[in-house]
Amino acid sequence: MVHDYVAALTLVETDFFGRVQEVAEQDITYLKLLDQVKAGEIRKYWIEDGILYAKGGRSFIPSGALRNDLLKDTHDSQWAGHTVVNRMMDLLSRKFYWPNMDQDVEKYVKTCLVCHLDKSELTKEAGLLQPLSIPERPWKSISMDFILGFPNVGGMASILIVVDMFSKYADLIVAPKVFTAEHVAELFLKDVIKYLGYSVHWTIVDSVFQPDGVQTEVFHGQSSSN
Missing domain, CATH: 1.10.340.70 (Endonuclease III; domain 1)
Incomplete structure (x- = not known):
């Protein structure tokens, strides 16, 4: 319906x-x-x-x-x-x-930033990476991206974007200007896992975009299962 x-x-x-x-x-x-x-x-x-x-x-x-x-x-x-x-x-x-x-x-x-990110995944050149399966329910597979280059306010100058690949729902999380993998993990646990719990399968796609939407670097990680 x-x-x-x-x-x-x-x-x-x-x-x-x-x-x-x-x-x-x-x-x-x-x-x-x-x-x-x-x-x-x-x-x-x-x-x-x-x-x-x-x-x-x-x-x-x-x-x-x-x-x-x-x-x-x-x-x-x-x-x-x-x-x-x-x-x-x-x-x-x-x-x-x-x-x-x-x-x-x-x-x-x-x-729309989320639509741009989704389009970039669909149009990027084929490589040797394993194809990502289509998730059958919300929050089973996600993508994570960063927007950089914002004015520094209280040490925060970037945004971590977590997108549910099933519904395309996006969660935008304020992040530091300089961050490590540990920082990203902490933000993910605090703002996503805290409310959704652990999923069976997480797919990580890391892209770096400037505020004007121009893609500057892309890294596509191979999917893994728990």
Whole structure:
């Protein structure tokens, strides 16, 4: 059964329409549209409870934080599984509308770090390494990557990314500017194992990326079983 995820987003928000009205106060274009619809100058939108609606009964989302939250929830959530552009657009456009939504969706997917990491694994040249089997359940197989080059804040200047290869769910962990294998093991135990327990099979893939997403070094470790 395919879950209607976007329809459920309004249930997750304790006051979704309140958020729409709050964000709308900062969107001059949205406020102008409200006035034009009230005056009968524009007929392709209508107003219910102070909120604009577009064709199909879709909520017109003002520019700002709420659009970003919807993009993030529709793409990054644990069960959404980092949807591709067409699927993400289909999900969002069922319940929501805003101008140039397709461009925003495409840009969001293109700049998604997890998707870039996953794509790099699929497109790298074949070697002598053993192929990784497709995991049959969440958190049986993971990848670990680092983003380097952030400003040093309290000794922290990098991010350890742990991705579940089944669901594509990512856990981002703040890490020191300089770290050793022992540091990585400590972070992994503290932020992943502590909550998930030990898995039967862990697959480690170590890649180093700059903040702009350019891959600078890749090391692919052979899988092992406990």
